[in-house]
Amino acid sequence: MKLSNVIAGIDLGSSKVSIVVARPVSDSIGYSLEVLGFGTSPLPKGAVVNGSVENIVQVAEALAKALQDVSTVANYPFDTVNVSFGGMxxxxxxxxxxxxxxxxxxxxxxxxxxxxxxxxxxxxxxxxxxxxxxxxxxxxxxxxxxxxxxxxxxxxxxxxxxxxxxxxxxxxxQSLKRTRKSLEIVENSLRRANIVYSPIATGLAVLTEEEKNAGIALVDIGEQTTDLVIYQNNFIRHVASFPIAGKNITNDLKTGCGIQLSNAEDLKCSFGAALAENVPSNIEISINYLSGRPPRKVLKKNVAMIIEERLKEIAAMVYGEIKYHGLEEELIGGVVLTGGTSSITDIETVFSRVMDGMNVRVGLPEGLNRTSKADIVSSLSYASAVGLAWASIKPLDERLVSRKPIKIQPVRELSSREESFQLRNERAAAADEPSGNTRTSSSPLIDIGGWLSSIKNTFISNRDQVNDGGSYGDDEEK
Known part of the structure; x- marks a missing residue:
């Protein structure tokens, strides 16, 4: 038995590729998202810069690795694929x-x-x-x-x-062409995947309909950019992007503590705090910053002071944009923070103080059918990928879709015996499927297991063919 409405959300971030495979299921109060599988793979530095794919082959390799992780828990064909795009x-x-x-x-x-x-x-x-x-x-x-x-x-x-x-x-x-080229290397039909603006996708995962109707600002603090999306009356009022984000905090720690960039990133993730006043003055952190040298000792409070100042700047920049457009009084729901940088302890307090006491919370993916897989992807690192899955279910604007209600069949939980029987049937069906499948742009039907065995040869042949530009000829324009 083939599962229907299987959606893959592929988030091409600056430091990693994240994938969530899911489908909508109905329940007593509406519908939720059932997570079927997930995967992630780190990206080499410089593969994606400011949201733009720069090294096509490196991104394709990371995508294939993430898909391989997905296949270990959910070897389902994808009916729809949504891919993130953002940055400067x-x-x-x-x-x-x-x-x-x-x-x-x-x-x-x-x-x-x-x-x-x-x-x-x-x-x-x-x-x-x-x-x-x-x-x-x-x-x-x-x-x-x-x-x-x-x-x-x-x-x-x-x-x-x-x-x-x-x-x-x-x-x-050109940046969009490079993105599609990296997808095409992995699987040709992925080139026809839907492109979704990343912060809008994230909003689908972490904001409630009530918040979007009341008025709310989504602030997505990534590694290289901070994005602002303002909602009111259930539609998007304003969008802005700023080139100051998590990487600036890392650079500040590198300079302020006299350590390498990799040490600074580890320091931020492991010991970072947004409020220096809450950090004791006598806690020392030893950093092995260079081989053959004694560890460098830094005070945890000093680390917090460096982080706090940069976060104040980001918060002031965002609040200035909100006030410039006269929207501060419209945000009844306040501000929702997301993105990797939002995991820093007490970041909500810093933003609230800068924004004149506005209500601030950190947003995690919501509306998931509660399973062990959903528990894992209910995190900041998977928020965009979950939102990309929602992008095939929730409209970006209700006024742009048919008034016919979405029909989602109720799904009951399968017993372990039924699940095993279903998996055997899916594999048998995949083996009997003819190679000349017709695929449309809305239904790529990517069978992960079918191509993973040959993916290494694909990369070897493409390394000699793909240049850094990754552009197509005029006859290949979409």
Whole structure:
């Protein structure tokens, strides 16, 4: 028996590749996400820089290793694959556009097809204005029907002219091509995976619908960038990105303590604290910073002071952006912190103090069907990958999807005997499956077990063919 609606979320971070394989299941109050498998693999330094794939083969190798980890616990074909993209290679542009509805439709209500046509026009205009960037998302803030503006829901209204105020999120074309090339090396059909802006995906995992409706700011502090996404009335109001994040804290510790960068990263992860006032003054940390030299001793309180100052700067930068756009009074839900840096002890207190007492919490993935696998991925390190799985279930904006309800069949728990029988049937079906499978962009049907045995030969042959640019010819444009 083949499982349906199997989704793979692939997070290409700056330091690692993380994958979560899951499917939606219904329960008494709605639906949740059943985690089928997960995997992670470290990336060499420089393979991904500021969210952009720079070394295609290294990223492909890490992706294959992470997929191999997934296959040990969930050897299911993927119906949908979503991949993260973010960092400083992303542009967020505010754009207004409008269309004139056909005369034959002037007496009829605005439909979802009209909105789709308007979205297509926004995409066309943006690509025409900046051919070096490909549109990833077109997110409406407000609509206009004839002379009535500031409309959140235009469907059902009557009018001839339909317009809107949009956030257009675009990615550098060459960077996107390198991302797809690294996916294609592992499995050809992965090149057709859906690209999702990373902080928006994370928001799907760690924010509740109530928070997004009330007004909330998601602050994703990664290794190389800090991203801000502001929600209100269940849609995205504002997006921003800043080039100061976890790597700056690591560099500060390197300089302040006179140690190597790897020592500084270990120091931050193992002994880091955000509030120096809570750290005793007499705790010393010995750091073996160089072979053949005596350990360097640093006070844990000094480490906390260095970290606290940089976090204050990041918090002030984010709060300044919120206030500049006049949104501080709209954030009833406060701020949710996510990303690896958010695991530093007492980081919520630092942000709350800088942000005039605003409510701040650290966000972990929610809405998971409680299993041992879900317990493992309910962490900051898997938040984006979980959100990427949610991206095939939860819409980025309810106004851009069909009003037909999602039909998710209830799933009961299988006994160990049934689970074993099901696994044997899946393997037998995979063995009988013809090699000429038809795959569509929405249903890649990646069978992990089918290609892992030959992946090493694939990398060997591709090392000589792939250059650092990783760009395609004109005839290969999507």
């Amino acid at each position: 290679n992303v542009k967020v542009i505010e754009q207004k556009d409008e269309i004139i509805r056909p005369t034959s439709s002037s007496g009829e209500e605005v439909t979802e097809n009209d909105i789709a046509q308007l979205i297509s026009e926004v995409t066309r205009v943006r690509k025409q204005k900046d051919s070096n960037y490909d549109v990833i998302h077109v997110l409406p803030r407000y609509f206009m029907v004839d002379n009535v503006g500031h409309i959140t829901e235009p469907v059902g209204r009557q009018g001839i002219k339909l317009g809107g105020d949009f956030l257009v999120i675009s990615g550098n074309s």
